Amino acid sequence: MTDSSSHHPHPGKVSARIAPAAGLDVLSRQEVARLRDASAGGLHQLLRRCALAVLTQGHVTDDPRAVSELYSDFEIEVLQQDRGVRLELTHAPAHAFVDGKIIRGINELLFAVVRDIVYVSTQLEGGSFDLASSEGITHAVFDILRNARVLRPNVDPNLVVCWGGHSISRVEYDYTKLVGYQLGLRGLDICTGCGPGAMKGPMKGATIAHAKQRLRKNRYVGITEPGIIAAESPNPIVNNLVIMPDIEKRLEAFVRAAHALIVFPGGVGTAEEILYLLGILLHPANADIPCPLIFTGPRASAAYFEQIDRFLRMALGDDVARHYQIIIDDPQHVAHQVVKGVERVRKYRLDNKDAFFFNWAMNIDMALQQPFRPTHEAMAALNLHRDQPQHEFAADLRRAFSGIVAGNVKIEGMRAIEKHGPFLIRGDAEIMQALDALLASFVSQQRMKLPGGAAYEPCYRILAG
Incomplete structure (x- = not known):
């Protein structure tokens, strides 16, 4: 069941009451009250902002205020009924609906928003997360990913994290799809920051390849955080959305869940991700832990990676380059190198009795x-x-x-x-x-x-x- 009722208040906007298509079934009265609470200490504004980001997927802007102004009359209310949780949407973007029914993928992502907001706030309020220690923060990241069902036991390593910009050229976007396609043909799943551009392209390419290989239950994991979700709305291919509490836990979630990482062209956000990862890999405690890292783009992006490489070598020394490969305009070679890298990770995890689904061994400084x-x-x-x-x-x-x-x-x-x-x-x-x-x-x-x-x-x- 998706909608119990819906109507159109005016063109371009829809009001509806929706039930979860999968996942979240019930909430406590206290959780519902906090989600309705619009005061500074309540969760309503956070819920509204994240829900609107999900509902406006495909709206091309990186100014979150533009979306907020366009749908200034949008409202969301959480209802706890005898049949379970419902969401009451008022003046929601009409393109999230087809013939009055909400698109199933958007439904799932909306309830993922509710799930993560409730879970994180409950754990923080109850003191379940120890955020005063490095180990405690890592356990918090693990708990949030586990609650979101991102971590799969009894599955060989196959999750490739792809980073890159939301503002990229068409040539670069098409290239990310080609790389995703080659990864998908080899049975690899994709994890990105969940937005448009280089975060969407690899998922799109992998979707076609997975279909050709008749692979099912594939993961297209999108990991975001409240401060950026409105500017990088989850793309429609994401089937496993996770909202981490802040950018640092988002970045740690990428590294802990990844079996290999690919960096496509991007801007400052991509540079931030690269430096975060290199800050980990350069730590002496991580010297022997395999972490495949590839920078790649089409021929037209070669200068971009030359600039990045030059800056990294100048700032951190030439030795930093041993932590990454640069592959230009060769999606098949990228996929081959990823497969080899993932196999190294698999062997290391077996030899060191570390989990396939979470990189516990990696040391990340406070x-x-x-x-x-x-x-x-x-x-x-x-x-x-x-x-x-x-x-x-x-x-x-x-x-x-x-x-x-x-x-x-x-x-x-x-x-x-x-x-x-x-x-x-x-x-x-x-x-x-x-x-x-x-x-x-x-x-x-x-x-x-x-x-x-x-x-x-x-x-x-x-x-x-």
Whole structure:
């Protein structure tokens, strides 16, 4: 059952009462009350924002305020009835419905939103998550993924995490589909940040390949967090959505669940992901743990990866390049290398009695786990100097990119920039010069914002010192 009733208040919007197509069945009265609570301590605004992001999938914008204004009269209410949970939607986007019935995939993602918001808030309120220790944070990430049924026992390693930008060219998008297709032909599942562009393409390609191979129960996992979901709405192929509490737990979830990682062209968000992972791989405790990492794109993107590689080598030393391969314009070779890498991971996990479904062995420092709130003060205080261990420097570089992401597409960050001006980022002169050049190239290649809107206004200023 999907809808018990629906009507059209005016063109382009629909009101309906929906039941879960799968998964969530019941909630406690206390959980329902918190989801209805619109006060500062309640969960209603978070629920509304995430639900609207799911319902507006396919709406091309990276300004979450534009979607919010377009559907300013949208409302969602959680009902606990004798037959179980229902969602009352008012003035919801009509394209989420067909002949008055909500699309099943959107239904599933809506109830995944409810599930994760309720579970995380309940665990936090009950003190079940120990967020004061590194081990406790990792267990929290595990618990959220397990509750979302992302972790599958008795299955050989096959989950490939794909990172890349939401604002990419058509040529780059088509290439991500070709790579996804080659991965899918080899029985590999896909995990991305769940949005458009390089997050959608690999799933789309893999879907066709899985169908050709008659593979069923395939995973198209989308991992997001509340601060970015409105700017990167879940694409319609995602069949397993997880909303982590913050960007750090989102990034750790990618690394813990992955058996291999592919990076497609992107912007500052992709650079943040790369630096987060390298901050882990450069740690001496992780020296012997296999983590296949491939940078790839079409021929037209070769210069992009040359820039990334040059910046990483300059900032972190030439030795950093041993942690990744760069493969240009060869989807089949990418897939071959991923298969080899996944087999190395499988053998390592067997030899070390580690789980296939969760990378417990990887050491992740608290510095990479603790939420970074990119205020103007915090951005100015970043230690962007080489006189520290490589992995710690990578962690601070990652925070710099995280702040720029916030200033570009997150509501709080955009408001802070409007109120106080651009973030000031300081560090070693040579590194700041290289960082400025890298960011300028992202702007010129339209990798900062989706094309078609207003000209990009940098949310940062790079200073030496």
